[in-house]
Amino acid sequence: RILSTAGRTQVKGTLRDQSVVAGIGNAYSDEVLHAARLSPYKPSSTLTEAESQALYDAIRDVLADAIERSAGLAASELKAEKKTGLRVHGRTGESCPVCGDTVREVSFADRSMQYCPTCQTGGKPLADRRLSRLLK
Structure with a gap:
């Protein structure tokens, strides 16, 4: 329901956006969207009830898994442990662990994002807007 107020974002x-959902940054947003099988470019206000439920479930599951994996670790070990649990973020060019397609990367705002075309965008690669701006 919170996402429905985000308009075309x-x-x-x-x-x-930490003012909407605190605790999910760039890496975990990639992971949550992959687990929910959603395109990162989908407008938040257009999510169906089923997509909203899948997103909610993915947020809960991805973050619970991250907390479980990091429990009891020293601060110096957290970054390495985080990387081992990620399926798409930071894995450009590798195989998606779900379907085997190649994980791709595009720019998003001030960051890059990783996603699986088969799992998240119906097999369609997303346009990398870093290059699009230069070609105009």
């Missing part, structure tokens, strides 16, 4: 941006 893309779901990736909404998840990264």
Whole structure:
């Protein structure tokens, strides 16, 4: 329901907005969207009830898994442990652990994001807007 008030803001941006959903940054937003099988560019206000439920479930599951994996670790070990649990973020060019397609990367606002075309965008690669701006 919170996401429905975000208007045309893309779901990736909404998840990264700490005033909307605290605790989800760039890496975990990639992971949540992959687990929910949602395109990062989908406008937040257009999510169906089923997509909203999938997103809610993915947020809960991805963050619970991250907390469980990091429990009891020293601060110096947290970054390495975080990386081992990520399926798409930071894995450009590697195989998606769900479907085997190649994980791709595009720019998003001031960051890059990783996603699986098969799992998240119906097999369609997203346009990298870093290059699009230069070609105009």
